[in-house]
Amino acid sequence: MSAALQKQLDQLVRNGQAALLKGILHGIEKEGLRVDAQGHLSQAEHPRALGAALTHSYITTDYSEALLEYITPVFKRSGDALSFLADLHRFGYGPLGDELIWCTSMPCDIPDEESIPIARYGSSNVGQLKHVYRTGLKHRYGKMMQTIAGIHYNFSLPEALWPALQALQQNRDSLQDFRSEQYFRLIRNFRRYGWVLLYLFGASPALCSSFLKGRDHQLETLGEDTLYLPYATSLRMSDLGYSNKAQSSLGICFNHLQTYTASLHRAIHTPYERYDAIGLKVDGEYRQLNTSILQIENEYYSDIRPKRVAHSGEKPLHALHTRGVEYVEIRNTDINPLLPLGIDQQQADFMDAFLVTCLLAGDELIDDDECERISENLKRVVTRGREPGLTLQCNDSERSLAQWGQDILDMVSQTAAVLDKNEHGNTFSDAVAAQRLKLDDPALTPSAQILTLLQQQKISHSEFSLAQSLAHRETLLQTPLSEKRQAYFSELTGSSLNDQARIEAEDSLDFDHYLADYLAQ
Template sequence: MSAALEKQLDRLVRNGQAALLKGILHGIEKEGLRVDARGHLSQADHPRPLGSALTHSHITTDYSEALLEYITPVFRDPADALEFLADLHRFGYGAIGDELVWGASMPCDIPNEESIPIARYGSSNSGQLKHLYRVGLKYRYGKMMQTIAGIHYNFSLPDELWQVLQEQQQDRHSLQEFRSAQYFRLIRNFRRFGWLLLYLFGSSPALCSSFLRGRPHKLESLRDDTLYLPYATSLRMSDLGYSNKAQSSLGICFNHLQTYTQSLHRAIHTPHAPYEAIGLRVDGEYRQLNANILQIENEYYSDIRPKRVASAGEKPLHALQMRGVEYVEIRNLDINPFLPVGIDRQQADFLDAFLVTCLLASDDLIDDDECDRISENLARVVNRGREPGLELTFGDGERPLLDWGREILDEVGKTASVMDGNVEDSRYSRAVAAQREKLEEPDLTPSAQVLRHLREEGIGYSEFVLAQSRAHRDLLLATALQPERLEYLSRMAAASLDEQAEMEASDSLAFDEFLAQYLAS
């Protein structure tokens, strides 16, 4: 890891090109359940003042009608993305009345799956397609898993930097091919070292007992209403959360764009017997888009994804195949219940330095054995990450998490020192230093802090998050939404409603025919 990283960092500094790292682009997507004042899952429709969940660029829903998703534009400075995200919360609170945005990844107390409304997107063919995909998720995995929320951190590098890196490596492929290959290099190293992010930022060591009602599990009871594991970091990322055993046979470890897209394409077109047993259409009602391993590519659950903005009507997988990787989406971040929008500037700065390190580190491919080790390490960290003396698989043996974590942070620290040359306050190195403290003292991690609050205050998970959610709302609303931002978001909401109405009025195909054409394309 070290030799390749140091070589490329040194070249950037010697050639006066490290300033190109100032051109990193960021976007943040943050989910959050709407709950009522008592912390119960909202049964209300997506509020009309927020606009159309189908067509709005910044405010939509994910699986459930109650699961808000706030999406920022792309910014160079992550502070701007975070401020826009805060403004989306402020704007949202103006539309949801007495409701709150649940300030954690694992959901509130939910008595049964029937109380989870599936998101609705109107009567257009596109809206029905989005709804039907989520109906399929219900039949495949159950509704409860779809109430989990997280943060996605979108990251890309400027073309000028790609050109410099290509010249450094004397690569003769097209810039598009080189960029895609290097993003996959980043992704492979992220897969290797991403367990560290779960340790540092995992914030879901506990959950409401109702989440696992009727399901076997190995969690311990903190109280009748709260389950936990004493050293867990992110139960959201464990096999209790986003997992799919049917996908384990895909063997996607992100070595090349071509093999990645081929694997997903095969999964989208490979029937799966348990899903065939569900049926496509029963008693006149659709149950899923198809009976294949994946209905669409987004059903593949991963902690990181290569992404490309698709054109209107274009499938994401086709966009990747035709025009290559444009950015990566980091998907293993819990919502930190101690932060008003679940993430802060220090975490963003560390993520930037970590991701640049992953890009410039070793270009080694991942074989099947290492792929298995990666999965094992993730399982150990999400369930036992703060356990004293915990060891992770490494090569043909094992090594202490603490030693490996120190080594990774040393490398990220080298990148941070170079990135500090572009700012006045050494904030990247300070962000790394803050993570060193958490590595050396596990009680400083957000997962440990959550359990400390539950124990010291003698409260359950839901009561704790409800109090945090109220405090976050009050803190956010203490700063008024600026008139120009209010005008912009109000205009976007109105325009999105008009766009949805236009789509519904202009559809000329029956949904059956539309779906057939979509699946055949």
């Protein structure tokens, strides 16, 4: 793996093509529950002053009406994406009034699932499709799991890089096919090494006890209202969070675009007995989009996804299959409650160097045995990642997490040095160096710092999260939104409401036929 990385980096530098890496594109999506001043889940509708969740480019909702989602445009500099994300928060706090944006991935205290409102997107067919899909998630997995929030880091390489890489590798495929295969190479290595991100940046070692009310679990208690594991890094990414027994049978390990899309297509068209028992349409109301293993491709939970921007009305899977991979979406990033935005520049810089490393490292496929090792390693890291002496599975042996982590960072350091030359600085190398300290001293990880604060201050997860949410709002509002940006966001609010009204007025099909046509793509 390391030899392949060094060879490709050396070739790019020797040929004067390393500068092609300078045009990396970034986008950030950040979810966050709306809560009232006491930290209770908001029961209010998505504020009209934030625009229409269906059609707004940057402000929408995810599963719940209360699960706000901010989406940045695509930027060449990750710092610009972070700046835009901060401005979205500043703009949003106005219409939110006394409400706060919950600053942790695991939800606030929610007494029962009935208090979780499912998001609504108006009366149009596309709006109904989004609502019925979420209703299906409720019936399949319960509402509580859908209140978990995270950060998605969208990443793509500059178009000018692909012909250069293709020439270096003496590849004769079409450029589209080559690009897709290289993104899947990145994805495979991300799957192999992504556990290190959970160790370094995992920030959900504890949660409100209400999240697991009535469920069996192995967590320990920390006060009356908080559950935790002493060495956990990211309970959000554990079996307590996004797990799905039906999906585990799919065996998707991301070797090729064709097998990936075929597997998802098959899952969308394969009936599943337990979902069939739920019913499709009962008393005139849809309970789910279909009774298959997956309603749509987005239901497949993974820590990384290959993506392609779809045309209006086009299924994402069709777009991906027809026009190839355009970017990857990193989905294993917890919201760090110690940071105002949940992510900062140093983390973004490390992510860039890590992802380029995954692209240029070895291109070995993942077989069934390695797929099982990957799953086992992720399980160990999210629940026991800071445990002294913890080992992970590597081929046919066990390796120290700390040593393997340093070996991975050795590779990332090589990439960081090349990226730094492009920027005439040291920011990428500095970001890697900061992560090395966490491998040497687990107390420096966000997960350890959070547990230390809970224990020292003798407060619950809810009390800690509420205080941090309030502090982050105050910090962000200390820098006022510029008049130009305020006007821009206000204009988008109005245009999104008009766009939703237009879509609703232009619908010509009834929903039954619309849904059938959509699923038939």
